[in-house]
Amino acid sequence: MHPSDNERAHITDAIQKQQNALAPLRITGSPSEVGQGLVALAELYGMLEDHAASREHYEEAYGFFKTAGNKPGQAQALFGLGVVKAHFEDHKGAIEHMATAALLFNEARDREGEALTRACIGESLRAMGEADGAEEKYQEALILYRQTRNTERMARLLLDIGDLRMAKGEYEPARKRFLEAVPLLEQGEDPDALALGHLLLGEAEGLLGHHDNARPHLLRAVDVYGELHDHVYEARARWDLGLSCYYLQDYAAAREQFEAVLPMYEDLRQHDEVAKVKNVLAHFAARGV
Template identity: 70%
Template structure:
């Protein structure tokens, strides 16, 4: 997500402030304290997508934490380097750094940090096309996040695992994961992951032939995405909902959703999808629906 000019200016200001503080800290602070300052600097570089600046700060921090014998700091720096490499599409390099970080987090008994590393390794494995390995790492992270009672992370991983099951055509297992995630997300106050969960659950139900069960989830996804002004996902949810209504032979409801999705496709320049919807609507008109 791109930053606004004001957000970018705010981060640039924070970056300069951190540089100034770090310059003074180099004279008065311990290696571990300077390392922590460098971690903060690296994170600010990352927010600006300055991956080179971020990597430089993380590497320097790593050296200082090694000098100080600070394993927790080393784990943080290695995690940051792993994320930087992943952002640069060097997923093999990312996995190497993240695995080192996970081992250190395990040594210092930081389950949250270890879980985050394992989840990120899963993301890089998935990016490399190793979905079985990715799911295994997601499952490892899931166990740890359950132990730390982090429902936000647990629900995100359940969605990821369910999505992998969807790709594999195991829609029943996917539905189980999405239902578990939904229970957690409905207790929270984040509409975006909740909308995605309803959308994925509706799609899983539809692929299992449960079009009646799919409709309330897809309706909820449409409503949430409409409120979020996420038109691409709203279009996806409306198309799926239209198909669910069509399969149930609820022609008026299907037509209403096809009519609603058409301007969304046109607005997004999706000419092929728009043409397909026009053909469906023409077919309905010809049948007097």
Template identity: 70%
Template sequence: MSLTDTERAHIQETLQKQRDALATLRFTGSPEQVGQGLLQLAELHGLLEDHAASRKHYEEALSLFKTARHKTGQAQALYGLGVARAQFEDHKGSIEWIAQAAALYNEVKDKEGEALCRACIGESLRALGHTDGAEEKYQEALILFRQTRNTDRVAALLMDIGDIRMEAGDYKRARERFLEALTILEKGEEPEPLALCQLLLGEAEGLMGNHEAARPHLLEAVELYAQLHDHVFEARARWDLGLACYHSKDFPAARVQLEAVLPLYEEQGRTEEAAKVRNVLAHFTASGV
């Protein structure tokens, strides 16, 4: 998600304060304290998408943490370096750094840190097209996040695993994962992941031919994305819901969704999709719907 001008200005102000604090810390602090200051600086650069500067600070922090023999700090720096490499599409390099971080987190018995590393390795493997390896890493991370009771991460990983299975055409097993994630997300307060889960679950049902079962999930996704003012995903959900209504032979309901999705496509400059919707609406009009 891109930053607003206000958010960017706030981060830049915080960045300058951190630079000033670090300048003093270099004279008064221990290698471990300076390393922690560098980590904070690197993270702020990362938020501004200045990944080259971020990587530079992570590298210096790693050197200091090695001097201090501070394993947790080394793991944090290695993880940061891996994330920075992934931003440059160097996923193989990213995996190497983050695997080292995971091993260190395992040594210090930090399950949360280790789980995060395994999940990130899964993301890089997926980016490289190794979906089987990615799912394996996601499953490893899932076990650890369940142990730490991090329900937000558990739900996110369940959706990632379900998405991989959708890509493989295994819609039934994908649906199982989405349903499991839904039971967690419905207890939470974050509308965005809930909206995505409802959308994915509705799409899985639709691809299995269960169009009536898909409709309530897609309708919920439409309503949530409309509240979030996310017109890209709202359009996707409305199109899917329109198709589900069409296949259920509820043509008036299908027309409602298609009429609603048309201005969204036009707003986004998606001329081909808009033309397709106009053709369907013209067919409905000709058929008296």
């Protein structure tokens, strides 16, 4: 999500303040202190989506941390460089930086840092089409997050792992991951993740033919996406919900969902989906349901 104009103004102001604080620190501070100041600056540029500037400051920070022999700082800077490379679609370079960062985080016994880094390696592998390697890294990160009891990160990884299984057609293993994720998401404060969890679980149940089980999850996804005004995903959830209602022979409920999703597809200019829904509604009209 791109920062709003108001957010950009706040970030720009924070960058100026950080640059002002960094100037005297370069003279009086230790290499580690300068490195931390540069990492903070790099992170701010990253929030502003100026990834070139972010990379420059991470690289300089890494040099200061190396001079200081500060391995946790080196890990932090290398992780940041990996994130930057991933933004530039250099996933191979991102993985190289992050693999070294993960080892350094491990040496420092920073499980959260190591877990996040391994999860990001998984993201880059996934972007490269290496699904098995991505799942392996997600699993490694999941083990670490279980140890730190970071339920929010656990839930997101469970969704990622389940999504990979769905892509392979392994619906039952995917369903088990989603079933574990949804209660964790219900405890959290991330409505996007919660809606996605219910949507994916509903889709997995539907693909397994468990339409009674699918229906409440898809209805929950519709409600949350409606509150978020995310019409792309609300439309997807409504279409799936309509299908579940149809297979349960609740034709009135199915028709209600298809009639609701039609203007969404029209607004989104998804012409193939519009045609598909119109055909379904014509089928209903011909049968008098």
